[in-house]
Amino acid sequence: MANITDIIAGLFPGISVDTPEKSAPVVTVDDSKWHEVAAALRDTKGLQMDYLVTIVGMDWPEGLGCMYYLMSSVTNEIVGVKVLAKGDREQPSITSVADIWKVATLYEREVYDFFGIVFVGNPDMRRLFLSIDWKGYPLRKDYDANPDLNPVSIESERQSDFTSTYSRNADGTLAKEDVRVFQPEDFVVNIGPQHPATHGVLRFRTAIDGEEIKKIDVYMGYIHRGVEKLCEGLTYPQTLHFMDRLDYFSAHNYHHALCLLIEKAAGIEISRRAQVIRVMMDELSRIASHCLFVGTFCMDLGATTMLFYTLRVREQILDIMEKTCGARMTFNYDCIGGVMADLHPDFVKDVKELLAVIPRNVKEYNDLFTGNVVARNRLSGVGILSREDAIGYGVTGPSGRASGWACDMRKLQPYSIYSELQFDEVVATEGDSMARFKCRLDEILQSARILEQLVDNIPDGEYLVKVPKVLKLPQGAWFQVTEGCRGAFGLYLESDGSTKPYRLKIAPPCLPQAAVVDHITRGYKIADLITIGGSMDYIVPDIDR
Amino acid sequence: MEVTTKSMPYEAWKDNEYIEKLVNELRESGTNVVVGSLDKLINWGRSNSIWPLTFATSCCGIEFVSLGAARFDMARFGWEVARSSPRQADFMMVAGTIVHRMVPVFRRLYDQLAEPKYVIACGSCAISGGPFRNSYHVAKGIEDIVPVDVFLPGCPPRPEAMIYGIMQLSRKIKVERFFGGVNRQEKQREFLESHPVEGVED
Numbered sequence A: 001m002a003n004i005t006d007i008i009a010g011l012f013p014g015i016s017v018d019t020p021e022k023s024a025p026v027v028t029v030d031d032s033k034w035h036e037v038a039a040a041l042r043d044t045k046g047l048q049m050d051y052l053v054t055i056v057g058m059d060w061p062e063g064l065g066c067m068y069y070l071m072s073s074v075t076n077e078i079v080g081v082k083v084l085a086k087g088d089r090e091q092p093s094i095t096s097v098a099d100i101w102k103v104a105t106l107y108e109r110e111v112y113d114f115f116g117i118v119f120v121g122n123p124d125m126r127r128l129f130l131s132i133d134w135k136g137y138p139l140r141k142d143y144d145a146n147p148d149l150n151p152v153s154i155e156s157e158r159q160s161d162f163t164s165t166y167s168r169n170a171d172g173t174l175a176k177e178d179v180r181v182f183q184p185e186d187f188v189v190n191i192g193p194q195h196p197a198t199h200g201v202l203r204f205r206t207a208i209d210g211e212e213i214k215k216i217d218v219y220m221g222y223i224h225r226g227v228e229k230l231c232e233g234l235t236y237p238q239t240l241h242f243m244d245r246l247d248y249f250s251a252h253n254y255h256h257a258l259c260l261l262i263e264k265a266a267g268i269e270i271s272r273r274a275q276v277i278r279v280m281m282d283e284l285s286r287i288a289s290h291c292l293f294v295g296t297f298c299m300d301l302g303a304t305t306m307l308f309y310t311l312r313v314r315e316q317i318l319d320i321m322e323k324t325c326g327a328r329m330t331f332n333y334d335c336i337g338g339v340m341a342d343l344h345p346d347f348v349k350d351v352k353e354l355l356a357v358i359p360r361n362v363k364e365y366n367d368l369f370t371g372n373v374v375a376r377n378r379l380s381g382v383g384i385l386s387r388e389d390a391i392g393y394g395v396t397g398p399s400g401r402a403s404g405w406a407c408d409m410r411k412l413q414p415y416s417i418y419s420e421l422q423f424d425e426v427v428a429t430e431g432d433s434m435a436r437f438k439c440r441l442d443e444i445l446q447s448a449r450i451l452e453q454l455v456d457n458i459p460d461g462e463y464l465v466k467v468p469k470v471l472k473l474p475q476g477a478w479f480q481v482t483e484g485c486r487g488a489f490g491l492y493l494e495s496d497g498s499t500k501p502y503r504l505k506i507a508p509p510c511l512p513q514a515a516v517v518d519h520i521t522r523g524y525k526i527a528d529l530i531t532i533g534g535s536m537d538y539i540v541p542d543i544d545r
Numbered sequence B: 001m002e003v004t005t006k007s008m009p010y011e012a013w014k015d016n017e018y019i020e021k022l023v024n025e026l027r028e029s030g031t032n033v034v035v036g037s038l039d040k041l042i043n044w045g046r047s048n049s050i051w052p053l054t055f056a057t058s059c060c061g062i063e064f065v066s067l068g069a070a071r072f073d074m075a076r077f078g079w080e081v082a083r084s085s086p087r088q089a090d091f092m093m094v095a096g097t098i099v100h101r102m103v104p105v106f107r108r109l110y111d112q113l114a115e116p117k118y119v120i121a122c123g124s125c126a127i128s129g130g131p132f133r134n135s136y137h138v139a140k141g142i143e144d145i146v147p148v149d150v151f152l153p154g155c156p157p158r159p160e161a162m163i164y165g166i167m168q169l170s171r172k173i174k175v176e177r178f179f180g181g182v183n184r185q186e187k188q189r190e191f192l193e194s195h196p197v198e199g200v201e202d
Helices: A002-011 A031-043 A104-115 A227-232 A236-245 A248-266 A272-300 A305-325 A347-370 A373-379 A387-392 A397-401 A433-455 A510-515 A517-521 A526-536 A540-544 B017-029 B033-047 B059-068 B103-112 B124-128 B159-174 B183-194
Strands: A016-018 A026-029 A051-060 A063-071 A078-084 A093-095 A118-120 A162-168 A174-180 A187-191 A203-209 A212-219 A476-483 A488-495 A501-507 B091-095 B118-122 B150-152
Touching: A002 A016, A026 A031, A031 A078, A031 A093, A051 A104, A051 A488, A051 A501, A063 A476, A063 A488, A078 A476, A104 A118, A104 A510, A118 A162, A203 A526, A212 A517, A212 A526, A227 A236, A227 A501, A236 A248, A236 A501, A248 A272, A248 A476, A248 A488, A248 B059, A272 A305, A272 A347, A272 A433, A272 A526, A272 B059, A305 A347, A305 B059, A347 A433, A373 A433, A373 A526, A387 A397, A397 A433, A433 A526, A510 A517, A510 A540, A517 A526, B017 B159, B033 B159, B059 B091, B059 B159, B091 B103, B091 B159, B118 B124, B118 B159, B150 B159
Parallel strands: A026 A078, A093 A118, B091 B118, B118 B150
Antiparallel strands: A016 A026, A051 A063, A063 A078, A162 A174, A187 A203, A203 A212, A476 A488, A488 A501
């Protein structure tokens, strides 16, 4: 850690680098220097911060601003950068880094949507989740939540064919320029939000040339529920249940992540038994999630029977979870200090039964589908995502690993007991839809391997340690990245010392995966959009939060 | 008259009061034998083949997928023909949160459903906004947007609960009258008149 801060301090004398005890180092940069520093952070040897994990918009008492969290695909170090916005609350602005990290285009739109911070130089400065007529910026602390200002309307939303870019005049004021999203001669087809193959309510405005895709404008927000703002009004234990409802397949994993972060911030040590239970639940979720992926993905391609085969295993896992957690979905099982209830007496027996059938099932899926000539033609060589683009667009999880980027946070940022476990990181190099599909199938086997190591070694002890009834976190900010079922799940928590979070930012893995669809579908046929989108396996409530 | 469906014993239903109320209303308005028999025939057909619209916004949709798969198998009841186009569907299972941006889309989907059409509000989000009720971008229940036939609580409801909910709908269809005094459709027309869609451009 000291190494990184030394390099940064050496590069930019006079820059301030904080090294909080339990989180990544934070560099504070003035906006005038930010673009230069960002380029150096990415390109300097020894830093190579080429993966932008998230941009956290902030409304600090000292003003609006952003926290950028960067990670290196070479050294695996994380660094945070704090930039305060220039200008007053009417028109705050920050220099855009969209030309340095490709995914920043979208992340900056998100911050603009929530905080009204304009990013100077971003080619596409529109609102992301909320309509263009939305009044106010909801995540600002002084947002007026009066429902009369933004009523529920059954009238169709006003839409614009234009987006804006901003530049700075010599006197520091901002100049706005309108740019067309699509050219006037483009033929634009609307796909979604009500479409069976978009896996939820996602909408693609697709410009096509004959059957070939020229450009896709991904339109989100059809299930934007404002979880981050809701969390600011709830106590820490109360915020947990929202994690179940983001990516509902990664319910355990996301719960685990937020519990870890709060425990780290509060300095709570949990028992070994609780850690093992949590990891086992995470891996069971991963198998169930990938099984459903295989089923729905094959169904998108017309192989409906696969859904019945894969849901058989998923139901078996849901039964195991139901016995212990009492629910089939939205378990709310992990809690601060451990887990909510002890394991069901049948748990070990059931998991062993499951492990006995998994290899047979995966072989069956392969026999039925992977070798099928139709599937091969539709998937192999389609939707190729290069390693550089995977990193630039921040595509993590099995989708990123299929492009050759070893980005499994269980290996890179080991948390809980993952550093003691034996498992392989499944990495492919092709980067096409087939590779993404196969990576998930192989991950089922790796998760089963983790379960095999743990199932006979669940230690005795308490499953829930005592935590204060009223939990207050010390002042500070914490950031962590863990592995959900679909990729790197980042969480940023800032506390002002009270019982409620000052800001809880959720950085979901699915948002960049949806953002990259435009890039990887260009030049392919419109029918391939379904297979490519399916193989990215995004979950729309996770994108929109 | 004991209204039931799918060989479910009448006593096993948890809420018979409302269906008895419906039946009484029908009796009071009176009907003749021919029309009544025609209604019976139509309702028998309709209540046994209600086709859902594939419509899911969040978690509840996954339980609906489970409902379609082998274990819960809604094909047993004649509901398995999930249509992706609202023109071909009979009812809409509103599985998930409806947010501001989705409301016009959702309303348009409802308008596109062919008559007779039904709506099941599935899960607490569709009923009231659920855990997201206090959010700035969530509609507080779909009842203000479309008329709802069955409320199906849960977060998400279990597949068994979904079966029960759709069976309730099927039972409701059984006491409908399409000839003579058309009870349900009038209510729907009233609702639509009081909630007009303005400024829709085609």
